Amino acid sequence: MTVESLYPRLEPLLAQVQKPIQYVGGELNAQTKPWDDVAVHWALMYPDAYEVGLPNQGLMILYEVLNERADALAERTYAVWPDLAGLMRANGVGQFTLENHRPVHDFDFLGVSFATELGYTNLLDALDLAGVPLHAVDRDESHPVVVAGGHAAFNPEPVSDFVDCAVLGDGEQVVGDMTDVHSAWTAAGRPGGRTELLARLSRVEGVYVPQFYAVSYLPDGTIAAFTPTRDDVPTTIAKRTVMDLDEWPYPKQPLVPLAESVHERMSVEIFRGCTRGCRFCQAGMITRPVRERTITGIGSMVDAGLKATGYEEVGLLSLSSADHSEIGQLAKELADRYEGTNTGLSLPSTRVDAFNVTLANELSRNGRRSGLTFAPEGGSERIRRVINKTVSKEDLVRTVTTAYANGWRQVKLYFMCGLPTETDEDVLEIAELAVEVIRAGREAAGNKDIRCTVSIGGFVPKPHTPFQWASQASAETIDHRLRVLRDAINADRRIGRSIGLRYHDGKPGVIEGLLSRGDRRVGRVIERVWRDGGHFDGWSEHFSYDRWATAAAEELAPFGVDLAWYTTRERGEHEVLPWDHLESGLDKEWLWDDWQEALNEDEVADCRWTPCYDCGVCPTMGTEIQIGPTGRSLIPLTPIGAGPRPGVTAQVDVDVEASVADPVHTH
Amino acid sequence: MARQPDGPPPPPTVQKLRLRYTKRGPLRFASHRDLARALERALRRAQVPMAFSAGFSPHPKISYMGAAPTGAASEAEYVEIGLSARCDPEAVRVALDASLPPGIDVLECVEAGEGTGGLAERLDATRWRIDLAGVDPAELGDAVAALLAADVVTVAKKTKNGPRDIDARAAVVSASVSEGAGCAILHVVVRQLTPTVRPDDVLAALAAVADLHPPLPPRAVREAQGRLDDSGEVADPLAQDREAGSRCQGEPQPV
Numbered sequence: 001m002t003v004e005s006l007y008p009r010l011e012p013l014l015a016q017v018q019k020p021i022q023y024v025g026g027e028l029n030a031q032t033k034p035w036d037d038v039a040v041h042w043a044l045m046y047p048d049a050y051e052v053g054l055p056n057q058g059l060m061i062l063y064e065v066l067n068e069r070a071d072a073l074a075e076r077t078y079a080v081w082p083d084l085a086g087l088m089r090a091n092g093v094g095q096f097t098l099e100n101h102r103p104v105h106d107f108d109f110l111g112v113s114f115a116t117e118l119g120y121t122n123l124l125d126a127l128d129l130a131g132v133p134l135h136a137v138d139r140d141e142s143h144p145v146v147v148a149g150g151h152a153a154f155n156p157e158p159v160s161d162f163v164d165c166a167v168l169g170d171g172e173q174v175v176g177d178m179t180d181v182h183s184a185w186t187a188a189g190r191p192g193g194r195t196e197l198l199a200r201l202s203r204v205e206g207v208y209v210p211q212f213y214a215v216s217y218l219p220d221g222t223i224a225a226f227t228p229t230r231d232d233v234p235t236t237i238a239k240r241t242v243m244d245l246d247e248w249p250y251p252k253q254p255l256v257p258l259a260e261s262v263h264e265r266m267s268v269e270i271f272r273g274c275t276r277g278c279r280f281c282q283a284g285m286i287t288r289p290v291r292e293r294t295i296t297g298i299g300s301m302v303d304a305g306l307k308a309t310g311y312e313e314v315g316l317l318s319l320s321s322a323d324h325s326e327i328g329q330l331a332k333e334l335a336d337r338y339e340g341t342n343t344g345l346s347l348p349s350t351r352v353d354a355f356n357v358t359l360a361n362e363l364s365r366n367g368r369r370s371g372l373t374f375a376p377e378g379g380s381e382r383i384r385r386v387i388n389k390t391v392s393k394e395d396l397v398r399t400v401t402t403a404y405a406n407g408w409r410q411v412k413l414y415f416m417c418g419l420p421t422e423t424d425e426d427v428l429e430i431a432e433l434a435v436e437v438i439r440a441g442r443e444a445a446g447n448k449d450i451r452c453t454v455s456i457g458g459f460v461p462k463p464h465t466p467f468q469w470a471s472q473a474s475a476e477t478i479d480h481r482l483r484v485l486r487d488a489i490n491a492d493r494r495i496g497r498s499i500g501l502r503y504h505d506g507k508p509g510v511i512e513g514l515l516s517r518g519d520r521r522v523g524r525v526i527e528r529v530w531r532d533g534g535h536f537d538g539w540s541e542h543f544s545y546d547r548w549a550t551a552a553a554e555e556l557a558p559f560g561v562d563l564a565w566y567t568t569r570e571r572g573e574h575e576v577l578p579w580d581h582l583e584s585g586l587d588k589e590w591l592w593d594d595w596q597e598a599l600n601e602d603e604v605a606d607c608r609w610t611p612c613y614d615c616g617v618c619p620t621m622g623t624e625i626q627i628g629p630t631g632r633s634l635i636p637l638t639p640i641g642a643g644p645r646p647g648v649t650a651q652v653d654v655d656v657e658a659s660v661a662d663p664v665h666t667h
Numbered sequence: 668m669a670r671q672p673d674g675p676p677p678p679p680t681v682q683k684l685r686l687r688y689t690k691r692g693p694l695r696f697a698s699h700r701d702l703a704r705a706l707e708r709a710l711r712r713a714q715v716p717m718a719f720s721a722g723f724s725p726h727p728k729i730s731y732m733g734a735a736p737t738g739a740a741s742e743a744e745y746v747e748i749g750l751s752a753r754c755d756p757e758a759v760r761v762a763l764d765a766s767l768p769p770g771i772d773v774l775e776c777v778e779a780g781e782g783t784g785g786l787a788e789r790l791d792a793t794r795w796r797i798d799l800a801g802v803d804p805a806e807l808g809d810a811v812a813a814l815l816a817a818d819v820v821t822v823a824k825k826t827k828n829g830p831r832d833i834d835a836r837a838a839v840v841s842a843s844v845s846e847g848a849g850c851a852i853l854h855v856v857v858r859q860l861t862p863t864v865r866p867d868d869v870l871a872a873l874a875a876v877a878d879l880h881p882p883l884p885p886r887a888v889r890e891a892q893g894r895l896d897d898s899g900e901v902a903d904p905l906a907q908d909r910e911a912g913s914r915c916q917g918e919p920q921p922v
């Protein structure tokens with residue numbers, strides 16, 4: 001089959017749109033393969049704008065893993081902005097991939113990575129632009145198998161009408177298994193058509209095919225039961241877990257766009273999973289257990305990635321990077337290795353912990369100390385016990401003050417509002433905290449040239465967490481608490497002007513809540529919103545609360561439920577939750593007990609340093625914690641940016657010899 | 668009190684190189700900022716020993732000049748880079764070209780000639796080739812004649828601060844027409860004034876004087892950029908550097 005490039009027809013349209021560079025591809029490290037050389041074709045989509053989607057690590061990893069296979073190719077596609085989408089519809093140009101501008105319609109799989117539920121309407125937009133029927137049951141063999149992945153896929157029920165499969169957990173291995181199934185089915189002459197293909201896929205571990213399951217409801221609107229409609233599909237679907245991250249050093253060649261993106265740096269994932277047990281954190285719950293990459297594995301990924309990209313900054317990524325068993329040594333040895341090379345090293349937002357300041361100091365040895373970010377999440381000590389992210393007020397103030405004393409000018413603090421059991425007083429403590437931080441910070445820094453930014457967002461309860469039963473705070477509650485907080489911060493102008501407050505109103509969180517804990521009935525709301533013109537819901541200029549509220553009211557009324565039923569309603573212990581058949585490995589009883597402990601303000605320790613507390617993941621999934629220390633250290637090498645390389649300078653020999661001979665550990 | 672980074676100041680610039688590069692194919696949709704980012708990363712990957720500015724956020728010494736607009740292709744973009752160690756210009760050209768995406772091709776790299784003055788001053792005109800699909804060459808010819816016959820042609824140019832009236836005619840040095848496959852081709856030499864008169868503005872001028880409205884988006888290529896010579900042609904802006912280079916043969920040594 002020959003697949004034609006849509007580029008000649010797309011090109012005249014590009015002259016008429018904003019930022020056309022995002023649609024032409026040609027990124028550094030992009031890969032292209034001849035269509036006819038492989039059996040299975042994957043289009044990988046991040047359902048948001050290019051600038052947000054391109055840096056996505058998950059997509060980059062699968063892109064490389066698939067393209068390394070001799071029998072498969074993978075190309076990328078992102079959400080198309082309305083200006084171009086309109087022109088494409090008017091000119092009959094379909095959703096395309098960036099590598100070769102091939103029509104998404106012609107691929108075997110369309111894999112969509114959902115980091116957030118607010119990308120759902122963009123999925124519908126892309127399907128429509130691609131000429132693929134919106135509903136899975138209306139598709140035939142000429143259409144791609146639409147696969148949802150990413151964290152939101154742990155409750156794919158709201159999009160179950162639109163996707164053929166959802167994949168739970170780590171994608172590295174499962175995409176290979178799915179490729180095998182597809183090519184075997186094709187080689188056998190496509191027996192049984194699309195239904196047979198989906199049935200075969202449903203027997204791949206981690207793959208869920210919603211159309212093979214029926215849901216029944218009780219009179220009160222809750223779920224009665226969830227039943228397979230075929231006897232050859234599993235009753236529950238368990239997530240996939242990749243063990244030994246060193247064997248999966250992806251992305252090896254991170255994509256570098258010409259266009260500007262939200263992250264102008266490369267990232268190396270230093271471990272996956274988290275057992276800190278923060279009760280609000282879906283990512284930490286569904287990615288257990290902790291699997292560390294070794295210090296040497298990280299060192300070679302950083303080196304290879306910098307050489308392959310030319311980026312000047314590396315982020316050491318994970319859910320709680322300071323917890324890596326070798327982080328102190330890693331920070332020192334990387335800082336040694338890249339000293340004097342104009343290479344920046346950074347950690348994502350960290351726990352409030354003096355050790356994190358030490359780490360950040362080490363990583364910023366060359367002097368760039370602009371901003372440091374901490375995430376206390378809860379405003380008061382009490383609420384921090386509820387969410388299991390305990391830190392005392394004294395420690396918090398002391399840590400931030402230490403940062404100022406060490407030359408950091410700007411500290412950002414992340415908080416949530418609307419947490420279970422929260423009152424106005426809990427949120428008002430954020431103001432007290434910020435004021436104290438600035439007072440102590442001015443003293444420590446010896447000047448008034450310091451700032452503290454308080455960033456606060458509304459909490460959305462997520463599936464597979466102890467808070468999955470919780471009542472979500474209403475938009476009015478969130479907005480009220482943000483207002484009293486703002487007034488409290490502004491009360492003392494002399495201090496208040498050193499404090500910045502960043503917040504969003506509560507309404508988008510309500511819709512995210514509907515989509516997060518929704519069931520199959522919510523699919524009608526999504527489709528209605530999209531038909532009414534909704535898309536790019538993660539962008540305030542496109543998001544319309546009223547459109548969602550109207551759609552929810554009208555589409556849910558026949559079922560006797562509404563927006564509040566899905567969001568502010570607290571669930572009971574024995575209610576069947578829409579994701580109960582999807583296994584993250586967490587024992588539902590353990591989650592319930594943890595929920596009760598949260599209400600009692602009881603803490604739970606981290607199983608890396610204390611005995612296993614039986615959350616259920618390891619025995620259910622056959623996995624185990626993989627942490628160091630390994631006792632290894634980084635070997636000396638010539639890093640990029642250290643000096644000229646052979647063939648470029650006139651006096652190479654001396655320079656290269658010097659940098660190779662110079663041992664890395666001189667400090 | 669401004670804090671200064673610890674340690675010695677960055678090494679000084681010991682050599683300046685001037686490069687000519689292209690913007691071809693789909694990469695014509697790159698903006699000047701996209702190109703700057705691509706170039707800076709490619710310089711790092713190619714391990715060109717760049718000189719840096721001092722301070723907490725050191726920037727590599729790169730001077731950009733006269734970038735072609737987003738959507739226009741170019742065979743003649745110029746940039747000057749400052750190096751902290753002397754390099755063979757051809758080796759830099761090859762290494763940098765290999766590190767840039769296809770479509771951004773480094774065609775020339777010469778050492779800035781001692782006493783030849785700045786490069787930016789030598790870039791005061793562009794020769795554009797603009798393909799107008801679906802336009803009759805005779806019709807374009809008439810429009811061009813009307814444009815050249817006019818003294819002043821005012822067009823509204825989109826700027827950051829809203830539309831602004833400019834005289835497009837003043838910038839046009841010469842213009843001629845040829846025939847291509849299914850299109851008329853406009854060859855036009857435009858003086859670089861402030862604000863810049865771009866291909867879009869020339870087309871707006873043709874619309875104003877002769878009601879010419881191409882049915883499809885025009886495709887513009889900057890074929891040459893440089894100083895206007897006495898005959899009204901665009902001269903090679905690197906010629907002086909090349910001459911100066913050949914006068915002091917043998918230095919620097921290629922590796």
Ligand code: SF4
Nearest residue numbers: 607612613615617618
């Ligand atoms: S099963 Fe035990 S060791 Fe494994 S993640 Fe849960 S608490 Fe930790």
